[in-house]
Amino acid sequence: xxxxxxxxxxxxxxxxxxxxxxQIYAAMRSAISxxxxxxxxxxxxxxxxxxxxDPQYLGIHRTDNLVMIQIxxxxxxxxxxxxxxxxxxxxxxxxxxxxHREDVFINLVEVKKENWSFGNGIAxxxx
Numbered sequence: 001x002x003x004x005x006x007x008x009x010x011x012x013x014x015x016x017x018x019x020x021x022x023q024i025y026a027a028m029r030s031a032i033s034x035x036x037x038x039x040x041x042x043x044x045x046x047x048x049x050x051x052x053x054d055p056q057y058l059g060i061h062r063t064d065n066l067v068m069i070q071i072x073x074x075x076x077x078x079x080x081x082x083x084x085x086x087x088x089x090x091x092x093x094x095x096x097x098x099x100h101r102e103d104v105f106i107n108l109v110e111v112k113k114e115n116w117s118f119g120n121g122i123a124x125x126x127x
Contacts, residue, residue, distance in 0.1 A: 001116055001125075002028055002073040004041040009051045009064055016097070017043040020067055023096050027088040028071075032081050053105070060102050067093065068105045074125070075110035082108060 006020055021041045028034040048064075055062045069089065077085075086106050093099040113125035 001038055001040065001118065002034060002071050004028075005044070005070045005072075006041065007044045007046060007051065007068040007070075009066070010045045010047055017045055019097055020093065020099075023092040024069060024071075024089055027085060027092050031085040031088040032073075032077055062103055062105075063100065065099065066103045066105060067099055068107075070107045070109060072109040072111060074113050074116070077110075 004021065004024055006017060006024065008017060008020065011017065021043050025034070025039050025041070029036070051066075053062060053066055053068070085108075089106060090101050090104045093104055094101055114123050116123065116125050118124050
Protein backbone atom coordinates (compact mmCIF):
# COMPACT_ATOMS: atom_id res chain seq x y z
CA UNK A 1 0.00 0.00 0.00
CA UNK A 2 1.92 3.01 -1.15
CA UNK A 3 1.06 6.44 0.18
CA UNK A 4 1.98 9.04 -2.43
CA UNK A 5 2.65 12.69 -1.68
CA UNK A 6 3.12 15.09 -4.56
CA UNK A 7 4.24 18.69 -4.21
CA UNK A 8 4.24 21.19 -7.05
CA UNK A 9 4.19 24.92 -7.52
CA UNK A 10 0.66 26.29 -7.99
CA UNK A 11 -0.35 25.40 -11.55
CA UNK A 12 -2.68 27.37 -13.82
CA UNK A 13 -4.40 24.12 -14.80
CA UNK A 14 -6.57 23.06 -11.83
CA UNK A 15 -6.49 19.42 -13.03
CA UNK A 16 -2.70 19.18 -13.33
CA UNK A 17 -1.94 17.80 -9.85
CA UNK A 18 -4.64 15.15 -10.17
CA UNK A 19 -3.32 14.11 -13.58
CA UNK A 20 0.20 13.84 -12.11
CA UNK A 21 -1.22 11.51 -9.47
CA UNK A 22 -2.93 9.41 -12.12
CA GLN A 23 0.35 8.93 -13.98
CA ILE A 24 2.18 7.97 -10.79
CA TYR A 25 -0.50 5.41 -9.92
CA ALA A 26 -0.30 3.95 -13.44
CA ALA A 27 3.48 3.69 -13.10
CA MET A 28 3.21 1.95 -9.73
CA ARG A 29 0.68 -0.52 -11.14
CA SER A 30 2.92 -1.47 -14.05
CA ALA A 31 6.40 -1.22 -12.50
CA ILE A 32 5.93 -2.58 -8.98
CA SER A 33 2.60 -4.43 -9.28
CA UNK A 34 0.55 -2.22 -6.95
CA UNK A 35 -2.92 -3.79 -6.74
CA UNK A 36 -5.96 -2.23 -8.37
CA UNK A 37 -7.68 0.35 -6.12
CA UNK A 38 -4.58 0.65 -3.89
CA UNK A 39 -4.43 4.37 -4.58
CA UNK A 40 -3.85 6.80 -1.71
CA UNK A 41 -2.44 10.22 -2.59
CA UNK A 42 -2.00 13.68 -1.10
CA UNK A 43 -1.54 16.32 -3.79
CA UNK A 44 -0.22 19.72 -2.70
CA UNK A 45 0.24 22.96 -4.59
CA UNK A 46 2.38 25.76 -3.15
CA UNK A 47 3.12 29.39 -3.83
CA UNK A 48 6.72 30.28 -4.66
CA UNK A 49 7.55 31.18 -1.04
CA UNK A 50 6.62 27.67 0.10
CA UNK A 51 8.20 25.59 -2.66
CA UNK A 52 11.97 25.74 -2.36
CA UNK A 53 14.56 23.72 -4.24
CA ASP A 54 18.02 24.09 -5.75
CA PRO A 55 17.67 24.46 -9.53
CA GLN A 56 21.17 23.05 -10.21
CA TYR A 57 21.83 20.42 -7.50
CA LEU A 58 23.94 17.51 -8.85
CA GLY A 59 24.14 19.27 -12.22
CA ILE A 60 20.47 18.64 -12.97
CA HIS A 61 18.78 21.74 -14.41
CA ARG A 62 15.37 22.09 -12.73
CA THR A 63 12.68 24.62 -13.57
CA ASP A 64 9.73 26.03 -11.64
CA ASN A 65 7.75 23.08 -12.99
CA LEU A 66 9.48 20.69 -10.59
CA VAL A 67 7.32 17.78 -9.39
CA MET A 68 8.42 16.41 -6.00
CA ILE A 69 7.13 12.91 -5.32
CA GLN A 70 7.47 10.99 -2.07
CA ILE A 71 6.18 7.43 -1.96
CA UNK A 72 5.96 5.57 1.34
CA UNK A 73 5.68 1.82 0.72
CA UNK A 74 6.36 -1.50 2.37
CA UNK A 75 9.99 -2.56 2.24
CA UNK A 76 11.34 -5.42 0.19
CA UNK A 77 11.46 -4.38 -3.45
CA UNK A 78 14.72 -4.87 -5.32
CA UNK A 79 16.89 -2.02 -6.54
CA UNK A 80 16.00 -3.00 -10.11
CA UNK A 81 12.28 -2.63 -9.40
CA UNK A 82 12.87 0.76 -7.77
CA UNK A 83 14.85 1.92 -10.79
CA UNK A 84 12.07 0.70 -13.07
CA UNK A 85 9.55 2.64 -10.98
CA UNK A 86 11.60 5.86 -11.22
CA UNK A 87 11.95 5.47 -14.99
CA UNK A 88 8.29 4.61 -15.51
CA UNK A 89 7.10 7.61 -13.50
CA UNK A 90 9.39 9.95 -15.44
CA UNK A 91 8.42 8.42 -18.78
CA UNK A 92 4.69 8.72 -17.97
CA UNK A 93 4.90 12.32 -16.76
CA UNK A 94 7.00 13.31 -19.76
CA UNK A 95 4.82 11.57 -22.35
CA UNK A 96 1.41 12.41 -20.92
CA UNK A 97 1.94 15.82 -19.28
CA UNK A 98 5.10 17.16 -20.98
CA UNK A 99 6.96 17.35 -17.66
CA HIS A 100 10.69 17.62 -18.33
CA ARG A 101 12.62 14.61 -17.07
CA GLU A 102 14.89 16.91 -15.05
CA ASP A 103 11.81 18.22 -13.23
CA VAL A 104 10.86 14.92 -11.58
CA PHE A 105 12.27 14.42 -8.07
CA ILE A 106 11.35 11.09 -6.44
CA ASN A 107 11.95 9.84 -2.90
CA LEU A 108 10.97 6.37 -1.70
CA VAL A 109 10.41 5.77 2.02
CA GLU A 110 10.35 2.08 2.90
CA VAL A 111 8.63 0.91 6.07
CA LYS A 112 7.98 -2.45 7.69
CA LYS A 113 4.54 -3.92 6.97
CA GLU A 114 3.43 -3.63 10.60
CA ASN A 115 3.72 0.18 10.31
CA TRP A 116 0.44 0.44 8.36
CA SER A 117 -3.12 0.77 9.61
CA PHE A 118 -5.73 1.12 6.87
CA GLY A 119 -8.54 1.91 9.28
CA ASN A 120 -10.34 0.69 12.40
CA GLY A 121 -7.15 0.99 14.48
CA ILE A 122 -5.93 -2.36 13.17
CA ALA A 123 -2.48 -3.17 11.78
CA UNK A 124 -3.84 -5.24 8.89
CA UNK A 125 -0.42 -6.36 7.63
CA UNK A 126 1.05 -7.21 11.06
CA UNK A 127 1.66 -10.92 11.48
